[in-house]
Amino acid sequence: MNRIDRLFGIITLLQSKKYVTADKIAEKFGISVRTVYRDIKAICEQGIPVSFEQPKGYFIVQGYFLPPVSFNTEEANALLLIESIASGFTDKSIHAHYSSALNKIKNVLGTAQKERLELLNSNIHFQLPSCYQNNFAYLTKLQNAISAKKVLRLEYSNNSGEVSTREAEPIGLVFYAFSWHLIAWCHKRGDYRDFKVSRIRDILETDEPFRKEDHILMGDYMKHLPVPY
Secondary structure (H helix, E strand, O other): OOHHHHHHHHHHHHHHOOOEOHHHHHHHHOOOHHHHHHHHHHHHHOOOOEEEEOOOEEEEOOOOOOOOOOOOHHHHHHHHHHHHHHHHHOOHHHHHHHHHHHHHHHHOOOHHHHHHHHHHHOOOOOOOOOOOOOOOOOHHHHHHHHHHOEEEEEEEEOOOOOEEEEEEEEEEEEEEOOEEEEEEEEOOOOEEEEEEHHHEEEEEEEEEEOOOOOOOOHHHHHHHOOOOO
């Protein structure tokens, strides 16, 4: 990677995260920390206001507008391929949001790129095993609750088909055994529970913050799952 491409790559990385440390930049681009310092200086000299906060790292000053990022053909093709995977392995809500985002990306492509992308799209097919069911639209709500740390009220069906109402504090999502699973603290059980998302019958979003303050880290919880990670 030449220096110009690397500088654009660093700018894109800074756009995608709130803070990025010099060590993270160095690791991603295979350069020394000293080179990172020189690159950041070069970016600032081009009028892009990059600042630094100890110990969090570098960030682009809030309010500064950067023009839309351009995509090369390979990047656009990769995003198109992921749309098929998103449709197959997520749910209706995620697919709708991904398709909307992809359409925005297509708007910044050149005419020739768009034509090649449409040709590629007509020649990509994705077949799921019959055992996998994703005829629901809950993942977006679950993501929002996890990131906002808000309590959810779930109508949930157990293995016997019995439906109960659960108040839950969602801490993470994990995909295993061809199913999405919500990991959450269940107030009814007073413990963490693994809710199979396809068994959720309804979700009520609340503005109620988590009542439990010391939730387990998802990385630690996953050690107890019946699959290797």
